[in-house]
Amino acid sequence: MNTTEKKRIYVDSEITKLERLIIHSPDSGLGKVVPSKAQDWLFEDIIHLDTMRKKEYDYYVKLLLYFLDPEKIQNKAAAIKADTKRGFFKPSSPDYFNSDKVIEFETLLADVLKMPEVKPQLVAAVSAIEECSYVEMKKFMDYETTELSKILITGMTNEGEMFFPPIPNLIFTRDIGIVINDHILLNKPAKAARSRESLLAKYIFFNHPFFEDLRGKIIEIEEDEDHFLLPEDEQSTRVDTLEGGDVMMVGPDHLLIGLSERTSVEAARQVINKLFEKDIVKKVSLVKIPAKRDYMHIDTIFTQIKRNVWVLLGSLGRTNEFANKELVWDELGQRITHEEILIKQFYKEEGVVKHRSFENLESLLKHVSEVDLKCKEPVEFIYSGNNAFPYGAREQWTDSCNLLVIQEGVAVGYDRNDKTMEAFQEKGFEIYRVEDILELFESGRKVPSEMKNTVIMLPSAELSRARGGSHCMSMPILRKPFFEN
Numbered sequence: 001m002n003t004t005e006k007k008r009i010y011v012d013s014e015i016t017k018l019e020r021l022i023i024h025s026p027d028s029g030l031g032k033v034v035p036s037k038a039q040d041w042l043f044e045d046i047i048h049l050d051t052m053r054k055k056e057y058d059y060y061v062k063l064l065l066y067f068l069d070p071e072k073i074q075n076k077a078a079a080i081k082a083d084t085k086r087g088f089f090k091p092s093s094p095d096y097f098n099s100d101k102v103i104e105f106e107t108l109l110a111d112v113l114k115m116p117e118v119k120p121q122l123v124a125a126v127s128a129i130e131e132c133s134y135v136e137m138k139k140f141m142d143y144e145t146t147e148l149s150k151i152l153i154t155g156m157t158n159e160g161e162m163f164f165p166p167i168p169n170l171i172f173t174r175d176i177g178i179v180i181n182d183h184i185l186l187n188k189p190a191k192a193a194r195s196r197e198s199l200l201a202k203y204i205f206f207n208h209p210f211f212e213d214l215r216g217k218i219i220e221i222e223e224d225e226d227h228f229l230l231p232e233d234e235q236s237t238r239v240d241t242l243e244g245g246d247v248m249m250v251g252p253d254h255l256l257i258g259l260s261e262r263t264s265v266e267a268a269r270q271v272i273n274k275l276f277e278k279d280i281v282k283k284v285s286l287v288k289i290p291a292k293r294d295y296m297h298i299d300t301i302f303t304q305i306k307r308n309v310w311v312l313l314g315s316l317g318r319t320n321e322f323a324n325k326e327l328v329w330d331e332l333g334q335r336i337t338h339e340e341i342l343i344k345q346f347y348k349e350e351g352v353v354k355h356r357s358f359e360n361l362e363s364l365l366k367h368v369s370e371v372d373l374k375c376k377e378p379v380e381f382i383y384s385g386n387n388a389f390p391y392g393a394r395e396q397w398t399d400s401c402n403l404l405v406i407q408e409g410v411a412v413g414y415d416r417n418d419k420t421m422e423a424f425q426e427k428g429f430e431i432y433r434v435e436d437i438l439e440l441f442e443s444g445r446k447v448p449s450e451m452k453n454t455v456i457m458l459p460s461a462e463l464s465r466a467r468g469g470s471h472c473m474s475m476p477i478l479r480k481p482f483f484e485n
């Protein structure tokens with residue numbers, strides 16, 4: 001018998017059939033971002049909410065439902081289209097799709113707020129970090145849970161009364177936490193704009209009955225005990241932060257952690273200690289990338305598509321003509337633009353923790369494919385922008401390397417990354433616009449579960465201004481175990 005059949009929470013790879021995930025549809029808070037705050041709130045620009053929802057994100061939801069929970073969407077196309085109020089997509093509407101496979105963060109939050117012991121704690125915690133007055137805190141307690149859930153996310157009431165700033169980055173649920181086999185690692189965000197997200201998530205994972213199996217299996221990053229004693233200026237250089245976009249469960253025993261603008265080496269060390277202590281994985285590889293906005297997390301630089309296929313940014317890899325060309329110019333005394341990446345792998349062997357290095361990203365990814373996933377086919381790399389200047393960098397900026405795999409070889413990407421899509425085609429992938437594929441599903445001319453080697457393109461004019469792709473917009477909590485795939 002399949003031993004993991006009854007599991008609700010389990011992820012041991014990035015590519016097996018996705019069975020359950022947490023998402024968050026763009027809420028009204030995103031439409032309230034003002035230009036002067038956009039950068040502080042980690043958006044590249046202000047966005048047009050209606051377009052982002054109707055012409056972009058709603059397609060993503062429909063697509064996920066077709067693969068993960070088809071009953072909820074089949075034969076509904078006409079009704080969904082006719083409803084200008086988007087009831088199908090709104091948790092508070094009677095027409096809401098309400099799936100336990102494609103799970104909305106806001107519903108989980110509303111559920112825990114219904115728990116009489118949780119509501120006052122959560123209200124007090126949010127009021128404290130948002131510096132609300134005592135009177136405001138009392139007022140929150142009077143709201144009914146669905147509305148309160150919205151207020152805690154958007155910062156305002158349906159009538160427009162504003163209590164605190166929105167958390168527009170909650171659409172990037174990936175960053176909140178990562179499931180590692182049957183455990184979950186919660187984030188400790190580097191950016192203040194994302195603190196409330198992780199606070200809300202904590203209350204959900206620790207209290208919601210759906211996550212019962214996680215009791216005793218939630219890993220949190222703690223502050224060093226002597227941290228409080230350090231002088232202020234040193235405190236800020238020693239903070240332990242970690243965001244989900246930097247953590248990838250690439251094989252049943254192997255976790256990757258990016259050391260980046262957002263994830264510190266101290267946090268990574270804590271994670272390694274905790275994972276090895278409890279024998280949750282056998283290997284952790286640390287991938288140190290340049291700490292800059294362009295590459296905020298490792299999943300902006302590479303993601304896996306199939307056991308033997310990866311998409312990545314060539315200028316941070318090695319087997320690309322660029323790097324080689326740059327080395328020539330380096331020798332000639334020119335200023336080089338090639339940026340370095342450093343990789344160390346820690347592994348536990350007979351109870352002892354050892355480490356080794358990898359020279360470049362490709363050799364690490366090849367190791368994952370061949371050693372962890374026992375892949376026999378040749379490992380292939382698809383490069384952002386097909387590695388042609390200046391498309392590699394341009395398309396990485398708009399998430400050409402940040403794809404979500406729904407089932408092995410079937411991934412979701414952004415339509416604006418033309419050259420990367422060409423590169424996928426050259427490697428034998430079919431490319432579809434999400435609208436077209438949905439029509440094929442609706443008419444029964446294509447069956448989601450039968451699809452292979454396909455990239456489905458999501459419209460992305462607004463979404464990409466928020467600087468994240470489909471990988472960031474997903475928190476997988478259940479995938480088929482790799483060796484049962």
Ligand SMILES: NC(=[NH2+])NCCC[C@H](N)C(=O)O
Binds near residue numbers: 471472
């Ligand atoms: N996993 C990711 N790459 N997430 C992208 C997050 C983007 C978001 N605007 C931020 O800067 O935090």
